[in-house]
Amino acid sequence: MMLTTTQIADCLRYQGLFNGEKCGAERIVSDKIVVSRKDHPHCFVCFGSMRAGSHNRVSAIVWDGEFLSSRVCEICCSAMAHSDLDKIEDCYSLGEYRQNGYLG
Ligand SMILES: [Zn+2]
16 A cells, blocks of 8 residues: 555645644754655554555754654655544554554
8 A cells, every 4th residue: 555646745745743742843954755765663652563655754854952863654654644633643543553462
């Protein structure tokens, strides 16, 4: 499943990635959707793995005075594209579960 041109534009319009309690960005340095050239281990949101050839939202931000880069998988991008807040929250919960083994 790849994102459509419309989904890409809509996903980038979703700014909740940077201003939620998880990530209060001071400045967005770059923010784009790329086709990943290799596999990546962890999505910033759901902590799932990302395969080469899939769409990823790759962002660089300044957070707490430090550079932070994030990569978000296609499934989370799709939830953002549709501004589906329930689904986005599910993605964060899944990430928490994958990292901690339980929901905090
Ligand atoms: Zn994800």
